[in-house]
Amino acid sequence: MRRLMSGNEALARGAFEAGVTVGAGYPGTPSTEILENLARYKPDVYCEWSPNEKVAFEVAAGAALAGARSIVTMKHVGLNVAADPLMTLSYISVEGGFVACVADDPGMHSSQNEQDTRNYARFAKIPLFEPSDSQEAKDFLKLAMQVSEEFKTPVILRTTTRVSHSRSLVELGERILSMKKIGLVKDPPRFVPIPVWGRPMRQRVEDRLIRLQAFSESSPANRLEWRDKSLGIITSSIAYQYTREVWPEACVLKLGMSYPFPDSLIRKFAEGVSNLLIVEELDDFIEQHVKALGLDCQGRDVVPGIMELSVDRLLAAKARHERRPVKEPKTSAFSDRLPPRPPVLCPGCPHRGIFYALGREKVVVTGDIGCYSLGAFPPLDRMDSILCMGAGISMAHGLEKAGEPCKVVGIVGDSTFFHSGITGLLDIAYNRGSSTIIVLDNRTTAMTGHQDHPGTGRTLMGEATKAVSIEDIGRACGIERVSVIDPYNLDQAGRVISDEIAADAPSLIVSRAPCPLRERKRVGASRKILAEECKGCELCLNLGCPAIEGGEDGPRINETLCAGCGLCQQVCPAGAIVSGERA
Amino acid sequence: MSETKSIVIVGVGGQGILLASEILAQAAMLEGYDVKTNEVHGMAQRGGSVMAMVRYGKEVHSPLVARNEAHILGALEKVEALRYADYLRPDGLAAVSTQAIMPVTVSSGAARYPEDAAELLHQAFPRLVYIDAAKIASDLGDIRAANVVLLGAISQGLDLPLESWEKAIALCVKEKFLEINRKAFAAGRSYS
Numbered sequence: 001m002r003r004l005m006s007g008n009e010a011l012a013r014g015a016f017e018a019g020v021t022v023g024a025g026y027p028g029t030p031s032t033e034i035l036e037n038l039a040r041y042k043p044d045v046y047c048e049w050s051p052n053e054k055v056a057f058e059v060a061a062g063a064a065l066a067g068a069r070s071i072v073t074m075k076h077v078g079l080n081v082a083a084d085p086l087m088t089l090s091y092i093s094v095e096g097g098f099v100a101c102v103a104d105d106p107g108m109h110s111s112q113n114e115q116d117t118r119n120y121a122r123f124a125k126i127p128l129f130e131p132s133d134s135q136e137a138k139d140f141l142k143l144a145m146q147v148s149e150e151f152k153t154p155v156i157l158r159t160t161t162r163v164s165h166s167r168s169l170v171e172l173g174e175r176i177l178s179m180k181k182i183g184l185v186k187d188p189p190r191f192v193p194i195p196v197w198g199r200p201m202r203q204r205v206e207d208r209l210i211r212l213q214a215f216s217e218s219s220p221a222n223r224l225e226w227r228d229k230s231l232g233i234i235t236s237s238i239a240y241q242y243t244r245e246v247w248p249e250a251c252v253l254k255l256g257m258s259y260p261f262p263d264s265l266i267r268k269f270a271e272g273v274s275n276l277l278i279v280e281e282l283d284d285f286i287e288q289h290v291k292a293l294g295l296d297c298q299g300r301d302v303v304p305g306i307m308e309l310s311v312d313r314l315l316a317a318k319a320r321h322e323r324r325p326v327k328e329p330k331t332s333a334f335s336d337r338l339p340p341r342p343p344v345l346c347p348g349c350p351h352r353g354i355f356y357a358l359g360r361e362k363v364v365v366t367g368d369i370g371c372y373s374l375g376a377f378p379p380l381d382r383m384d385s386i387l388c389m390g391a392g393i394s395m396a397h398g399l400e401k402a403g404e405p406c407k408v409v410g411i412v413g414d415s416t417f418f419h420s421g422i423t424g425l426l427d428i429a430y431n432r433g434s435s436t437i438i439v440l441d442n443r444t445t446a447m448t449g450h451q452d453h454p455g456t457g458r459t460l461m462g463e464a465t466k467a468v469s470i471e472d473i474g475r476a477c478g479i480e481r482v483s484v485i486d487p488y489n490l491d492q493a494g495r496v497i498s499d500e501i502a503a504d505a506p507s508l509i510v511s512r513a514p515c516p517l518r519e520r521k522r523v524g525a526s527r528k529i530l531a532e533e534c535k536g537c538e539l540c541l542n543l544g545c546p547a548i549e550g551g552e553d554g555p556r557i558n559e560t561l562c563a564g565c566g567l568c569q570q571v572c573p574a575g576a577i578v579s580g581e582r583a
Numbered sequence: 584m585s586e587t588k589s590i591v592i593v594g595v596g597g598q599g600i601l602l603a604s605e606i607l608a609q610a611a612m613l614e615g616y617d618v619k620t621n622e623v624h625g626m627a628q629r630g631g632s633v634m635a636m637v638r639y640g641k642e643v644h645s646p647l648v649a650r651n652e653a654h655i656l657g658a659l660e661k662v663e664a665l666r667y668a669d670y671l672r673p674d675g676l677a678a679v680s681t682q683a684i685m686p687v688t689v690s691s692g693a694a695r696y697p698e699d700a701a702e703l704l705h706q707a708f709p710r711l712v713y714i715d716a717a718k719i720a721s722d723l724g725d726i727r728a729a730n731v732v733l734l735g736a737i738s739q740g741l742d743l744p745l746e747s748w749e750k751a752i753a754l755c756v757k758e759k760f761l762e763i764n765r766k767a768f769a770a771g772r773s774y775s
Contacts, residue, residue, distance in 0.1 A: 002612075004608055004609065004612055004618060004620075109623065133619070133646075162621060162646060162647065165621060165622055165623070166619055166620060166621045166646035167605075167608060167618070167619065167620040167621075167622075167646075168617075168618065168619045168620075168643075168646065169612065169617065169618060238646075241644040241645045241646065242644070242645050242647075244644040244645075245644050245645045245649075310645075310647055310649070311645050311647060311649040311652075312649050312650050315649070329649070329650035329651050329669060330650075330651055330669065330673075331650075331669050332665065332668045332669055332707060334665060334697070334703055334707070335665075335666070335668075335669075337695075337697050338662050338665055338666050338697065339662065339686050339688045339689045339694035339695060339696055339697075340686065340688050340694060341595065341630075341631055341632040341662070341663070341666075341686035341688070342631055342686075342687070342688070343596070343630055343631035344630045344631070344687045346630060378691065378693070379687075379691050538692075541690055541691055541692070544687055544691065545687075546630050546685075546686075546687055546690075548690055549685040549689070549690050550685075550689065550690040550691065550692055555690070558685075560726075
């Protein structure tokens with residue numbers, strides 16, 4: 001049976017068919033739907049959202065040590081968090097198959113950087129698979145699982161946004177379970193990398209790499225396609241699909257198992273073609289290696305290495321390669337007259353009130369990763385930095401210790417707080433900081449599509465569980481000033497925030513209101529503006545609410561969009577905003 | 584590339600563009616074509632401009648539509664139609680809903696919504712189906728079916744039989760919304 005599946009759905013299907021029994025991960029675009037789809041195979045597969053990628057990686061590693069087949073899922077920056085277990089799992093090896101599904105985001109559609117995960121495979125000296133469509137996503141997941149079990153190595157399966165979020169046809173197969181008996185077979189020299197045992201492991205990693213290289217020479221994932229031999233292209237991942245559109249006559253060496261490199265295959269291909277071109281997205285990972293083999297090729301000199309590739313960009317690359325002038329596609333004459341439409345905080349978003357309140361304070365705001373990153377845009381414009389998950393808290397402390405003349409407020413979301421905010425908060429309490437930390441607790445991991453986390457009281461398997469209290473964690477970390485505010489009550493929220501900023505001790509403010517998008521209901525009655533009362537001060541527009549539309553005749557509220565949070569009513573000095581009829 | 588059909592559907596996050604592209608992909612699949620689609624997730628969805636792409640044919644490689652390549656551009660919002668006009672080939676069909684949704688950049692005074700958007704659409708697209716999809720859907724009983732009204736208009740430019748469209752709608756839409764979506768599609772398909 002053939003089904004239309006996204007790359008992420010196909011990876012989940014592949015994990016199911018490969019006999020995976022444990023899946024763990026942390027949500028992150030474009031990887032999130034892998035685990036969400038795998039969880040649909042319950043009770044055959046146990047799945048969990050772990051608090052962060054490091055924990056998820058270790059959970060899956062533990063399962064693999066017990067002999068189970070497991071996967072862990074994350075976005076590219078998540079692997080930075082999980083890099084510690086990655087580097088040493090390569091040493092201690094696995095018993096059941098272990099595949100880390102890591103999704104890169106070339107073009108930074110939903111990410112703070114554009115790092116290329118392929119480098120991690122070489123760094124950790126483990127195999128790498130790169131599917132280029134959904135069928136391959138499923139097939140390569142199974143292949144990766146076999147390689148992992150046969151060579152007892154963790155494996156990285158790397159997708160990109162366009163592989164994960166494109167749909168294509170997939171042939172479904174049967175689930176094949178492992179015959180291994182579950183249970184750790186005690187073997188400290190294998191699993192305990194204290195130096196006396198770690199040093200031999202180090203050697204085994206290198207020996208394994210040589211065996212893996214021999215394997216990759218004949219792996220079905222690496223494919224030679226002979227056509228017109230005047231040009232040969234080595235490519236991988238989604239770049240393969242664009243290559244087939246742009247150079248339909250060229251010979252192609254498609255790398256599906258792209259690390260360790262199949263050197264003999266690459267040499268054979270290079271010898272068979274008159275010109276060699278490397279087409280790859282992001283880093284010149286393949287090109288550097290091909291050049292190190294002493295082979296003459298082109299690549300980065302014609303194919304851009306910044307932002308994602310496309311057929312359009314490769315048509316330009318083809319022109320450069322053939323030394324023809326680059327023909328730009330026709331663009332419309334009026335494009336500069338169109339108003340930009342950036343993403344915004346939704347109508348009724350509980351984060352809006354906090355940013356508005358912070359707008360009245362003379363503070364530096366260190367921010368974090370989530371929907372609330374949008375608080376950096378005008379008109380709210382109330383976030384001064386973003387680094388990575390959890391940094392909203394720790395960087396606030398660093399600014400303070402450096403002597404920043406303004407008071408510092410750190411902003412973090414609820415899921416992000418559990419992910420990597422707790423240690424930062426502990427640091428502030430321990431090292432006598434006085435920053436104000438605000439947790440924007442909307443009871444969900446909103447930006448990635450509303451996943452549960454340790455504070456929501458529900459697991460990915462759909463079970464009720466203990467909802468961990470952010471306030472309790474704050475107190476346990478040693479923060480004495482802990483308060484909870486309602487972000488829809490601007491006066492109260494503003495007062496508490498002012499008081500806590502003024503205090504000489506560190507404080508934790510939990511701003512609590514569930515994401516209306518998740519709740520699928522309005523916050524309150526929709527509002528309207530009484531035109532005869534409106535003074536045209538446009539203060540309501542400073543909220544940056546998509547439901548309030550400015551205009552020549554004064555602002556008006558789009559009743560369909562309005563979620564009824566009432567913030568505009570609170571900021572209107574003329575009392576011109578009132579409840580509409582609808583509740 | 585010549586025998587592959589390429590369709591781009593654009594609008595604002597939350598308008599149901601992904602459902603429209605999914606129905607289209609299913610309909611093409613039911614006709615035995617190879618199909619690829621692409622869509623945007625994550626940050627861009629939060630009220631931002633959103634695009635979905637569908638390509639079908641004998642063998643499809645790229646899931647992305649190149650500029651000046653699309654046979655059809657469907658848009659649920661006027662400015663978004665103009666923003667992605669470049670994707671349409673010169674003889675392509677544009678199906679555009681008359682709806683205007685103000686971006687925050689306009690509300691805040693940083694940018695202007697072009698008052699002559701309708702004129703620009705007629706200039707930009709020699710083959711234009713200009714349809715009040717929201718009104719038609721509302722009259723049928725649910726404004727949220729505007730996406731499927733537009734899909735009906737899009738279907739005018741594709742060679743997929745009605746039977747496959749109806750099967751695809753049944754596959755993608757919940758039972759209780761099936762009737763209205765069938766009607767919405769029919770209204771868009773017969774609109775001229």
